[in-house]
Amino acid sequence: MxxxxxxxxxxxxxxxxxxxxxxxxxxxxxxxxxxxxxxxxxxxxxxxxxxxxxxxxxxxxxxxxxxxxxxxxxxxxxxxxxxxxxxxxxxxxxxxxxxxxxxxxxxxxxxxxxxxxxxxxxxxxxxxxxxxxxxxxxxxxxxxxxxxxxxxxxxxxxxxxALDAEHGAPTATPLACSRPYIAFAGRLSEAKGLDELIRAVADLVRRGRDIEVRVAGTGDMLRWQRIAAAHGLDERVVFEGWLDGNAKLAFYRGARLFCMPSHFESFGIATLEAMFCGLPVVGTRLGGFLDLVEDGVSGYLVDGHDSRGLAEAICKLVDDPEHAMRMGCVGLVRAQTCFRxxxxxxxxxxxxxxxxxxxxxxx
The missing domain is CATH 3.40.50.2000 (Glycogen Phosphorylase B;)
Known part of the structure; x- marks a missing residue:
């Protein structure tokens, strides 16, 4: 029946x-x-x-x-x-x-x-x-x-x-990019930790890392562009707007890592999408991240509001691409095993x- x-x-x-x-x-x-x-x-x-x-x-x-x-x-x-x-x-x-x-x-x-x-x-x-x-x-x-x-x-x-990522990730064409980038996907807001991410990347750039952040999502883009410029990152924080379908998958697959330092997160669909695309994840030690990410195995979890800890976690993955790839592979297996x-x-x-x-x- x-x-x-x-x-x-x-x-x-x-x-x-x-x-x-x-x-x-x-x-x-x-x-x-x-x-x-x-x-x-x-x-x-x-x-x-x-x-x-x-x-x-x-x-x-x-x-x-x-x-x-x-x-x-x-x-x-x-x-x-x-x-x-x-x-x-x-x-x-x-x-x-x-x-x-x-x-x-x-x-x-x-x-x-x-x-x-x-x-x-x-x-x-x-x-x-x-x-x-x-x-x-x-x-x-x-x-x-x-x-x-x-x-x-x-x-x-x-x-x-995360149906698109689960079934479509292998056929998506990665974005062409001149330097390694960190992918962020979500609302452009303090609650998603975008401010901490910008400060962490500014710290890493001052320490000689040639990286950028690519941001997919909607919100007050002009405000966040001004914040990025205030940290000297006007050319290193790229706002992609709302992405879906193959464009979103290509956005993930072209990245070195996915970062979402949320202040609270019930689950994290974008995090799961990134995992299905083989990316290691840097998130916060709360909410859905605790189910999705194995800290130190498929990514790193840091305390909320901690831009310094965030910078150190990102640095480990930026400085060692092979380590980042291994973590991403473990995350992909976890996504396929637990969240199909x-x-x-x-x-x-x-x-x-x-x-x-x-x-x-x-x-």
Whole structure:
């Protein structure tokens, strides 16, 4: 018997983060179908203005009711702030309609969001996590964060996929580059550690390393160009903009290493993409990096906000290309062993079967 699962997450042109996760799930429809799971999608819009709030109430809510009626399980992909409030409102509707529900957290900053929130929000978070039928975290540290809210069963860990990198990396043509470069892919923000990366590279250039950083992602590019120029790196920090498909794979494969010194990171899809492309990783000792990177084996993990430690880790890989290549090969094997799309889909299917079986036994 087919289990009908409604995936609920961002749409309406939103990029990155959970939107990328849902895109990967949509591309895995055939494998879900072979396992007896029919997936459909409901797109939510961001709360950028009053018009979005009205559209959520007047358009999204009725559409969600119609989509939920046809589903057996409703899977909510949740982050903090607006994402949390939208998904909680829809969760209440799904429960009133008698549907089984799955809560999946994609935010590495959720614990701080709840700590800084008002009492009502903390109460809603507890209800959402404890009363849903299954809770999924994208990494082990995030699961530990959620477990103290979960009084019934354990939080499940299901990582993310990187389909393009997993299947397309061997055929991508590397970028031509005159000097070795460090690849960074993500939002252009302090939270992703871009400031520490720029300072670390400035330190290494002063020490005679001929390197540059290539940045793929969206954000306030002009601001970061000014910051790079202030460190004397105007010609050594190259902003590529948003990349996808073969262009993104070529971006990874042309690099010496991948660096993402995030201040918090729930999983790190870009890190997994880089691993599938054979790159060693320099990241921070937190969140999803702890599941992805074997410190000292497939890359290096440093403390957050530590530009000096970051510089030393990068230096080890820049100065010894063969060492960097060996680490990248180990990371590729780890990605293929632990994070293949087929095994990730199987974990989702197991969760849905347990939830659906429990629901049928209670009826």
């Amino acid at each position: 087919s289990i009908r699962v409604l995936q609920v997450g961002p749409g309406h042109g939103q990029q990155g983060g959970i939107a990328s996760v849902l895109s990967q799930l949509a591309r895995s429809r055939e494998q879900f179908g072979r396992a007896g799971v029919a997936v459909s999608f409901f797109e939510t819009r961001g709360f950028r203005n009053l018009g979005d709030l009205l559209a959520f109430a007047l358009i999204d809510m009725p559409s969600f009711v119609r989509a939920t009626i046809r589903a057996d399980v409703v899977h909510f992909h949740v982050s903090e702030r607006g994402s949390f409030y939208r998904k909680f409102a829809l969760f209440v509707v799904a429960r009133l309609l008698g549907k089984r529900t799955v809560f999946q957290l994609h935010s590495g900053n959720f614990e701080r969001f709840i700590q800084d929130a008002d009492r009502v929000t903390r109460l809603l978070a507890g209800l959402f996590i404890d009363k849903t039928d299954c809770v999924i975290a994208v990494s082990t540290p995030i699961a530990k964060c959620l477990q103290h809210w979960r009084r019934t069963d354990a939080v499940q860990v299901v990582g993310n996929m 799309a087929a095994s990730i889909v199987d974990r989702y299917v197991d969760c849905y079967r347990r939830v659906d079986t429990r629901g049928r036994s209670e009826r």
